[in-house]
Each structure stands twice: as C-alpha cells, then as structure tokens.
Amino acid sequence: MFRDLLILLLLASPLTHAGEVFRWTDERGGINYSDQPPPSAKKPTKVQSKGNVVDVDKESYEARLARERNPVVLYANACGPICDQARDYLNQRGIPFTTKDPAKEPEIALELKNLVGAVEIPVIVVGKTHQKGFEASSWRSLLDAAGYPKTPLIPVKPKSNPQP
Numbered sequence: 001m002f003r004d005l006l007i008l009l010l011l012a013s014p015l016t017h018a019g020e021v022f023r024w025t026d027e028r029g030g031i032n033y034s035d036q037p038p039p040s041a042k043k044p045t046k047v048q049s050k051g052n053v054v055d056v057d058k059e060s061y062e063a064r065l066a067r068e069r070n071p072v073v074l075y076a077n078a079c080g081p082i083c084d085q086a087r088d089y090l091n092q093r094g095i096p097f098t099t100k101d102p103a104k105e106p107e108i109a110l111e112l113k114n115l116v117g118a119v120e121i122p123v124i125v126v127g128k129t130h131q132k133g134f135e136a137s138s139w140r141s142l143l144d145a146a147g148y149p150k151t152p153l154i155p156v157k158p159k160s161n162p163q164p
Contacts, residue, residue, distance in 0.1 A: 070127030094152020
C-alpha cells in the first residue's frame, strides 16, 4: 500500500512531467514558449529549466528594440554622488547601459572631449543624442524619446542600507 502511494506521488510530481521547453520568435517578432517549436520557427532554442521554473527574458521586447536602435553609454567614474545618482537612475529604470571611464583610458577621455567639448562627467549618450550632467527629467525625456520603457520588466529590488 505504501509503495503504491509512493509511486502514485512520483507520477503526479510536476518534475517527472517536465519536458523540453523551446523559445522562438514568430514572424511579428513576438517571443513564444512551447514544448515543441513550430516547423516554421527560425532558430528555436531549448530553454534551460530549473525544476518546474523556466528562465525567461528579463528584458521586454520594447526595451530590447530600444537598446538595439539606441544603445545607452554612460561616461562616468567614481566622481561622487552625481555619478552614483546617474548610475542608480539607469539601474532603477532597468536601462541596459555601458559605462566608459575617461579617467582610466586616454582614448575614452578624447572621445568624450570630442563629443561634448570637455572631459566632464557624467554624460549619457542615447543613440546619437547626448546629455551632459545628470538631471533626472532630462534623462527621462531622452530615454522616453528613444523608446525605452518607463519601468523595468522585473522590478528592481531596493538596496539595503547597512546599519552601523
């Protein structure tokens, strides 16, 4: 009796029924998941799963398009609160960005000087547009115009402040 109950529980377990999961992009650019890719799917990929949980993109389709069309570059270093605020703003909004530090590489300093006329940080570049200095409302307008979503797909967890 106990053995039969154990077998029944094992058969009913979701882990025993977990099969392969495929991810593909349809002709309209939508992301799909299924246990079988359609024959017309281009480049279906097998999704790695952890038990009965499937890892999915942390970036929305809207954000991916914006990133491909208008990549974000942040010229900054350890310049203090203003650079920290700039990085935090991009992270809180869920914006993927590349950081370039003009203090570490002369080529980057020259690149920045050619871009804005001086080696002043922070500077954000969104596609072909740039903004010198950090001002949340200006950056918001720049990112909105580039098509970035106003909120991240997965909410950002606030950083915990260590207590002394």
